Amino acid sequence: MTTAAMDRTLILLRHAEAVASSPEGDHERELTETGHTQAQSAGRWLREHALGVDQVLCSTAERTRQTAEGIWDGGCGEADVHFDRQIYNAPADALLAVVRGADDDADVVMLVGHAPGVPALASFLADGQGRGTAHEQMCHGFPPGAFAVLRYSGRWSGLGAGAALLRYFVRP
Numbered sequence: 062m063t064t065a066a067m068d069r070t071l072i073l074l075r076h077a078e079a080v081a082s083s084p085e086g087d088h089e090r091e092l093t094e095t096g097h098t099q100a101q102s103a104g105r106w107l108r109e110h111a112l113g114v115d116q117v118l119c120s121t122a123e124r125t126r127q128t129a130e131g132i133w134d135g136g137c138g139e140a141d142v143h144f145d146r147q148i149y150n151a152p153a154d155a156l157l158a159v160v161r162g163a164d165d166d167a168d169v170v171m172l173v174g175h176a177p178g179v180p181a182l183a184s185f186l187a188d189g190q191g192r193g194t195a196h197e198q199m200c201h202g203f204p205p206g207a208f209a210v211l212r213y214s215g216r217w218s219g220l221g222a223g224a225a226l227l228r229y230f231v232r233p
Contacts, residue, residue, distance in 0.1 A: 067214060070112060071160065071186070071225060072171040074103065074208035075179045077131065077233065079124040088149065092127045099206030099233040100131025106231055107132065112210065114140040115167035118159055120148035125173045128206075132171075140171070148174045153181035163217040170217065176203060183209040186220065187227040199230040206233030 077096035083089045092100065107114065117140045119129045129142060147159055156178050163170045172179070180203035187199075187209070199209060211225035 067165075067216065068168070069213045069215070069217070070169040070228075071211045071213055071220075072107070072112065072114065072169070072208055073179050073183045073211070074128065074132075074171060074173045075176050075203055075205055076120070076122070076125045076128040076173060077103075077206040079205065083123075088121070089123050091123050092131070096124070096205065097127070097131050100128045101134050102233060103128075103206065103208060103231070104132035104134060110210075110229075112169060114171045115169050116140060116164050117142040117171045117173060118148060118163065119144050119173040120150075120175060121146045122149050122175070125149075125175070129173050141167070148172065148178075150175050151178045153178050153185050156182045157185070157220065161218045161220055165216055165218075167217075176205075179203065183211070183227070183230075185222055186211055186213075186225040187223070199227070204232060207231060 077099035078093045079090045079096055080093055117129055119125050119142055121144050145159060160172055208231050210229040212228055213220060213225040
């Protein structure tokens with residue numbers, strides 16, 4: 062049985078700017094005022110580029126939760142949000158396993174996580190044929206609030222090295 066190629070969009074978002082520390086520990090660090098603004102700006106950018114998100118895979122850390130909330134406050138719309146402890150400070154291979162488990166009915170999936178895992182996964186998936194200077198920009202750093210927009214054809218379970226095309230890299 063042959064399955065037709067499915068065009069997918071994967072958005073890999075590093076959480077927005079967070080406070081340096083929290084008395085409750087790293088997992089409970091919250092966004093700064095700038096971070097809240099960055100998250101809302103990301104939501105506006107996604108809305109302006111007609112990237113309605115179907116499913117969000119989000120770390121359980123407070124700063125990632127607040128980033129996801131800010132995106133919706135920025136006018137991105139609603140999505141099915143899954144909070145997953147496995148995303149918290151995970152390396153690229155663990156994040157890839159989470160994305161491979163995304164709902165196949167979701168054409169646009171956003172992962173909200175942390176560095177260095179998110180930037181490493183973006184580099185691992187991108188095939189070097191990005192749009193304009195997106196690759197060059199990504200190579201010069203992946204700051205808080207930045208995100209990569211990648212295109213992929215196939216089931217999420219088949220996503221792997223070099224399988225995606227980097228379309229945009231957006232810095233806050």
